[in-house]
Amino acid sequence: MDFTLSKEHKELQAKAKAFTEEVLFPYEMECEENDGITPETHAIINQKVMDWGFNATNHSKEHGGQGMTLFEQMLVSEQLGMATGAIWDAVPQPSYPMKFGTQEQIEEYLIPSCQCKRRDAYAITEADAGSDPSQCLTRADKCDGGYKINGEKWFVTVGDVADFILVHAHVDGDPEKATVFFVDKNLPGVAVKRTPQYTHHFAFKHPEFTFTDVVVDESKILGKIGDGFDLTKDWFVEARLGIAARCVGGATRVLNVANEFAAGRIMFGHPIRDFQAIEFMIADMAMDIMAAKSLLYRVCWEISGDMDRKQKHARASAVKLFCSEMVGRVADKGVQILGGRGYMRENPVERLWRDTRVDRIWEGTSEIQRVVISGQIKKRGLDIYTGW
Ligand SMILES: Cc1cc2nc3c(=O)[nH]c(=O)nc-3n(C[C@H](O)[C@H](O)[C@H](O)COP(=O)(O)OP(=O)(O)OC[C@H]3O[C@@H](n4cnc5c(N)ncnc54)[C@H](O)[C@@H]3O)c2cc1C
Incomplete structure (x- = not known):
């Protein structure tokens, strides 16, 4: 090895x-x-x-x-x-x-x-369809000239700068016919309903969109009618591993800043890293990052080779879950080590603490990752996670 x-x-x-x-x-x-x-x-x-x-x-x-x-x-x-x-x-x-x-x-x-000349957003989630997207009410019905889309989408990341949206809609309102459509944002009937504020200050927005009698022709269907969920599943592997990788990066930056601060900050005549309470936090952060990074690298290396699609999905869930929860633990300790400075928005540790909270929510919440993992254990046995 x-x-x-x-x-x-x-x-x-x-x-x-x-x-x-x-x-x-x-x-x-x-x-x-x-x-x-x-x-x-x-x-x-x-x-x-x-x-x-x-x-x-x-x-x-x-x-x-x-x-x-x-x-x-x-x-x-x-x-x-x-x-x-x-x-x-x-x-x-x-x-x-x-x-x-x-x-x-x-x-x-x-x-x-x-080539950075156009930008997509991907819209699945709705007010009543989050973890369970089969509840989507956005529908597409056959009409003269193609399909007419009606519905509302929430949390459309980069929806402000995207010029087209991949919209997950159910043809005839039937979840068995879940389908992804390319929808140009400038089409009549596409509108931003609201742009809520979030915990993080993100480079772009996550607006809510309404689609009212938006007509697209058949050539705008991605794949076939009914492919909607399969297309999304394929994407989950890449998206979840991407989140996991960013969590490892964010946690590493937090640790670097905290470690340096602990060496230079003098309290009671000593650098605070000399206090075991602080030193142990740094030790736990380093160990957590080491574990997350080892898992991430191993799984990304495996998946880059030949691997069954379901196995990829199963592994990506575990990596996303572990890394997103890890960065939460690490960022929280980082804030603590920095004391009041850790609570100032001008400090990257504070910003990463806020920024990474969403990683336990989007692309499948931590609970949904656990649903995937436990389902895989039931179907395939523990080896898929613990075998080597
Ligand atoms: C900043 C941000 C950006 C986003 N960007 C996008 C985007 O670009 N496109 C898009 O389509 N979506 C996007 N989302 C939506 C995101 O994917 C959903 O918020 C997420 O899937 C959870 O759905 P929900 O918010 O409706 O929560 P719900 O599904 O209502 O869940 C509420 C709670 O119930 C728990 N829960 C639900 N089902 C189960 C279960 N079976 N077992 C145990 N617990 C369960 C959840 O884990 C959660 O704790 C974004 C969200 C945020 C916050």
Whole structure:
């Protein structure tokens, strides 16, 4: 067994670190103070994303992306996750299912998205359909000219800057016919209902959208009618591992800051790291990150090879669950070590503490990951998690 990173992997890791620190960090306070980044900043970052070659790490070169393996994508995401305010989301990773589009869809939507010229948002969640998306009420009904979409979507991340939305709707209101449609945001009937405020100050917004008699022709269906849930499941693996990688990156930054602070902060005549209460917190943080990172690297490496789709899904749930809960523990200790400074928004530890809370909610809550894991244990036995 050899767990050493190759020279190429180390170079990629170092490049992603340099990109995050040089390109993303300078905009963190702008994002914090203005609750998002300006269109000008977004354009500058997009240009740099292209210059540095971090656009669409998750899509093939043929489709205008970087064609990275999942392991390589994870190495990049881990570094990006150190940036606060989710500025990592200005480094677009177009939704994975788009690669299953027709040639026309690939040319119209995927290739320009990979080149930072267009931007997608993915809308599944609704007021009464969260963890259980089969409850979606957004429907698509056959009409002259294609399908008419009606419904409402919540929490549409990057909905403010996206120019098209992948909308999960049920044809004829039937969940068996769950289908994803490409919906251009400028079509008549697409409207922003509300843009709520959230705990974090995110580079972009998460608006709620209404779709009122929005007509799209059949060529806007991604895959086939009824493919909706399968397309989403495929995406979960990549999205969940991406979250896990960013959690490891965020936790690492918190630990670096806390460790340095503990060495320099003098109380009662000693650096606070000399107090066992502080030193033990640092030890627990380091151990937690080590465990999360080992799990993440192992699973991303395995999945980059040949693996059954269900196994991938099962493993990705465990990694997402562990890493998102880990960053919560680490960030909380980071705030504690920094004392009052840890509670100031100008401090990246405070921002990461807020930013990473959502990682236990989106792309499947911690409870839903446990539902997946326990279901897999029941069906396939413990070996899927504990066997080696
Ligand atoms: C900032 C942000 C951005 C988001 N971006 C997007 C986006 O771009 N696109 C999109 O479609 N969605 C997005 N979401 C939605 C997100 O995926 C959902 O919030 C999430 O899936 C949970 O759904 P819910 O909020 O309706 O909670 P609910 O499903 O109502 O859950 C409420 C509670 O019940 C628990 N629960 C539910 N079912 C079970 C069960 N079977 N067993 C045990 N406990 C259970 C949950 O874990 C949770 O604790 C975003 C959410 C946030 C907060």
